[in-house]
């Protein structure tokens with residue numbers, strides 16, 4: 001999709017460190033990390049939200065999980081642990097409308113609090 005920053009990263013038009021890549025998925029460092037390890041994992045195909053990808057290509061969630069596991073092992077945080085997050089639409093805090101998974105680790109990630 002034109003003017004989608006993550007499509008440009010997937011196409012190699014914006015250079016980044018590719019931590020993982022296969023036919024369907026790319027993983028690269030978050031530009032504003034919130035943890036010592038903060039990796040963004042995207043499908044190469046453009047879907048605005050998890051809702052769209054669930055409808056059109058749900059199997060790609062498996063590809064994202066495989067990339068997350070591979071990345072966690074590569075970064076040496078498979079044993080210490082990590083958190084995977086998808087933000088969807090406004091209340092989910094989604095800012096970039098190309099489906100992406102956040103992989104966070106390298107230190108204890110804060111517990112989710114009761115409201």
Ligand code: AMP
Pocket residue numbers: 005029030031032033040086087093094095096097
């Ligand atoms: P979200 O709020 O889930 O849409 O998160 C978007 C994430 O993308 C944020 O954590 C940003 O720091 C990250 N981000 C934005 N632009 C880039 C970029 N060019 N390269 C890597 N990460 C980016």
Ligand code: ZN
Pocket residue numbers: 001004005006007008045046047097098
């Ligand atoms: Zn896109």
